[in-house]
Amino acid sequence: MKGGGGGGPAKRRWRGLAFGVLFLVILSMLVPLGFLLGIHNGFHSSGFVPLQHNSPSGDRTRHVDNIVRKLGPTLPKDILKRFVHEAKNETSSTNATWKSQQKKGVPIPPQVVLQPFSNKTISKDSGKAVMKGGVDGSVGLCELKYGSYCIWREENREDMKDSTVKKLKDQLFVARAYFPSVAKMPAQNKLSRELKQNIQELEHVLSESTIDADLPPRIQKNSERMEAAIAGAKSVTVDCNNVDKKLRQIFDLTEDEANFHMKQSAFLYQLAVQTMPKSHHCLSMRLTVEFFRDDSFDKELTEKLSDPTLQHYVIFSSNVIASSVVINSTVMHAKESTNQVFHVLTDGQNYYAMKYWFLMNTFKGAVVQVLNIEQLILDYSDKTTLSHLNSPLEFRVSFHNSDNAPAMHNRTQYISIFSHSHYLLPELFKNLGKVVVLDDDVVVQQDLSTLWKLNMGQKVMGAVQICSVRLGQLESYFGDSSFNKDSCSWMSGLNVIDLVKWRELGISETYWKLVKKVSMKEESSVLASMLTFQDLIYTLDSEWIISGLGHDYGISLESIKKAAVLHYNGNMKPWLELGIHRYKVYWKKFLNRENKFLNECNVNP
Structure with a gap:
C-alpha cells in the first residue's frame, strides 16, 4: 500500500506531461493548416498578395x-x-x-500644372508634334498626366526582351487554372494527364531558365504541346468558377503591374531630371577645392562691371557647364566680344566652383562676374521672402477638350517664366540702364549686338510672346484681378530689359504685391509675372529664339539654323543623358571637352 501510494503522484505527473506533449503536437499541426487555409481564403502573407477579381x-x-x-x-x-x-x-x-x-x-479652362522640381524643366508636345512621332490618343492623354516623359518613352521604346519566357509563364498560369476542374472529370483522364505532364515540364524549364537564351532547343515543341492541351481544356464543359477566378486574377495582376510600372518609370524619369549627375557634382567639388588651393587668381576688371556703355548679360544658374556654354556661344558669334560683360548669379554652394571656372578660362576678352545671390539677398530681406537662388520656372498648361473628344485632341503648351530672383535686377545693377537676360539652357548662334539698339518705346521688356496661351484662358486662376483677356503670354530665355523704366514703374513692387494676393501658391509666380508685365512687353521677332529643344522632337533643322538663339526648355536638357540626341550637337560644340576637370570627372553629355 505504501509503495502504491508513492507511485500515484508520479503517474499523475507523467500523465500531465503526456497530455502537454500531445497538445503541442496537435497545435503544431493546426498552425500550418490554418496558415494554408488563410492563404487560400485571402490571408496576406509577406510573399503573396492575392488579387480579388471583383475588387x-x-x-x-x-x-x-x-x-x-x-x-x-x-x-x-x-x-x-x-x-x-x-x-x-x-x-x-x-x-x-x-x-x-x-x-x-x-x-x-485649361489646367496649369507646375512641374514638381525646382530646376527649370518642362516640355512642349502639341497635338501635331505627338502625331508626327507616331503616338496614339492614349499617349496623348498620358502626356497630359506625365508631361514629356510619355514622348520620351515613345521615342526610346525598345522591343520586348525574353518574349518566349513570358509566353511560357502565361501558358503555365492558364493551364493551372483549367487543371483542377479537368482533373475532377473521370472522362477526361487523358486530357488531365496531358495537362499535368505539360505543367510539370514547363515548371522544370522555368525553374532553370529566366531568359530566352537559357531555354532548351526543343522548347518550341513543348510550347506547342501546351497550347494544344489548353485548347483541349477550353473545349471541355467544366465548372467555370475556378477558371474565371484564376483568369481574373492574372488580368488584375497584369493591370496592376502595368499601372505600377508606368508610375514608377515616370517617377524615375522625373528623378533623373531633378538629380544632378554624378559627374557634374564631381566637377563642382573639384573646382571648389582648386579655388581654395590656388590663390593666384585675383583679377576682376571692376571698371567694366558697372560701365553702362557696354553690353551687359545676366544669367541665373547653378550649373557650371550650362552657363559656360551660354557665354562661350555668345562671345563666339559676337562682332566685338570685348564690349560684353556677363554677370552670373549663382547660389552659395556653387559660387566658388563658378568663380574658379570663369577665372581659369578666357572668353575672347569678355568679362565674366560671378555673384553669390544668397549673400546679396540679405540686403533685400525686408522686401522679399527670398532665401536662395530661384532659376527661371517652367509650367505646363493643359487644354482639356470635351469629354467625348479623343485624347489626341487635347492640347498641352509649355511656358517658361521669370522666378522671384529676377525681380531683384534693378537693385543688383543700380548703375545699369539695360541688360539682356539669358537662361542657362540656351545656345547663341548669331550676334546679339542689335538687341542693344532696339527702341522699345514705353515697354519694359522685350520677349517672344506665345499667343496660343492668352490670359483669358487662365482667368479661373486670376481670381478678382483685372487684366486684358487678349494679352499673350511671354517666354523667358532671351529677354531685353529696360531697367530705367522698370524702376520708374515699380515693376518689382507690383510683382511682390501680386504674389501675396494670388491664393494658389504653385501658380503664383507665373500668374503674378503675367499680370505684372501685361501691356509692357515689346514683342521680339520669332526668329530671335526658338524654344522646345528640351522636349519637342518635331522641330525642323531648317528652323534651328535660322534662329539666333536655341532654347532647350524642357525636361530633356542637353547636358543630361535624357537629352534629345539630334539637338545635342548644337550645344556640345561650345563645350570645351578638352578641359582636364571635365575629363577627370568623366563629364560627357
Whole structure:
C-alpha cells in the first residue's frame, strides 16, 4: 500500500506531461493548416498578395500606391505624393468638372500644372508634334498626366526582351487554372494527364531558365504541346468558377503591374531630371577645392562691371557647364566680344566652383562676374521672402477638350517664366540702364549686338510672346484681378530689359504685391509675372529664339539654323543623358571637352 501510494503522484505527473506533449503536437499541426487555409481564403502573407477579381479600381490603385510607397526612392513626401496620386486625383476631379461645366455651357479652362522640381524643366508636345512621332490618343492623354516623359518613352521604346519566357509563364498560369476542374472529370483522364505532364515540364524549364537564351532547343515543341492541351481544356464543359477566378486574377495582376510600372518609370524619369549627375557634382567639388588651393587668381576688371556703355548679360544658374556654354556661344558669334560683360548669379554652394571656372578660362576678352545671390539677398530681406537662388520656372498648361473628344485632341503648351530672383535686377545693377537676360539652357548662334539698339518705346521688356496661351484662358486662376483677356503670354530665355523704366514703374513692387494676393501658391509666380508685365512687353521677332529643344522632337533643322538663339526648355536638357540626341550637337560644340576637370570627372553629355 505504501509503495502504491508513492507511485500515484508520479503517474499523475507523467500523465500531465503526456497530455502537454500531445497538445503541442496537435497545435503544431493546426498552425500550418490554418496558415494554408488563410492563404487560400485571402490571408496576406509577406510573399503573396492575392488579387480579388471583383475588387474595385480604387482598391487596385491603393494596392499599387502601397507598393510605390514601399519600393519607391526616398524623396520628400510632397514630391512623392504628387507623382503617385496624380493620375488618380486628376482623372476623378477633371472628369467631374468637365461634365458639370459642359451641362452648364461653361467653357472649360485649361489646367496649369507646375512641374514638381525646382530646376527649370518642362516640355512642349502639341497635338501635331505627338502625331508626327507616331503616338496614339492614349499617349496623348498620358502626356497630359506625365508631361514629356510619355514622348520620351515613345521615342526610346525598345522591343520586348525574353518574349518566349513570358509566353511560357502565361501558358503555365492558364493551364493551372483549367487543371483542377479537368482533373475532377473521370472522362477526361487523358486530357488531365496531358495537362499535368505539360505543367510539370514547363515548371522544370522555368525553374532553370529566366531568359530566352537559357531555354532548351526543343522548347518550341513543348510550347506547342501546351497550347494544344489548353485548347483541349477550353473545349471541355467544366465548372467555370475556378477558371474565371484564376483568369481574373492574372488580368488584375497584369493591370496592376502595368499601372505600377508606368508610375514608377515616370517617377524615375522625373528623378533623373531633378538629380544632378554624378559627374557634374564631381566637377563642382573639384573646382571648389582648386579655388581654395590656388590663390593666384585675383583679377576682376571692376571698371567694366558697372560701365553702362557696354553690353551687359545676366544669367541665373547653378550649373557650371550650362552657363559656360551660354557665354562661350555668345562671345563666339559676337562682332566685338570685348564690349560684353556677363554677370552670373549663382547660389552659395556653387559660387566658388563658378568663380574658379570663369577665372581659369578666357572668353575672347569678355568679362565674366560671378555673384553669390544668397549673400546679396540679405540686403533685400525686408522686401522679399527670398532665401536662395530661384532659376527661371517652367509650367505646363493643359487644354482639356470635351469629354467625348479623343485624347489626341487635347492640347498641352509649355511656358517658361521669370522666378522671384529676377525681380531683384534693378537693385543688383543700380548703375545699369539695360541688360539682356539669358537662361542657362540656351545656345547663341548669331550676334546679339542689335538687341542693344532696339527702341522699345514705353515697354519694359522685350520677349517672344506665345499667343496660343492668352490670359483669358487662365482667368479661373486670376481670381478678382483685372487684366486684358487678349494679352499673350511671354517666354523667358532671351529677354531685353529696360531697367530705367522698370524702376520708374515699380515693376518689382507690383510683382511682390501680386504674389501675396494670388491664393494658389504653385501658380503664383507665373500668374503674378503675367499680370505684372501685361501691356509692357515689346514683342521680339520669332526668329530671335526658338524654344522646345528640351522636349519637342518635331522641330525642323531648317528652323534651328535660322534662329539666333536655341532654347532647350524642357525636361530633356542637353547636358543630361535624357537629352534629345539630334539637338545635342548644337550645344556640345561650345563645350570645351578638352578641359582636364571635365575629363577627370568623366563629364560627357
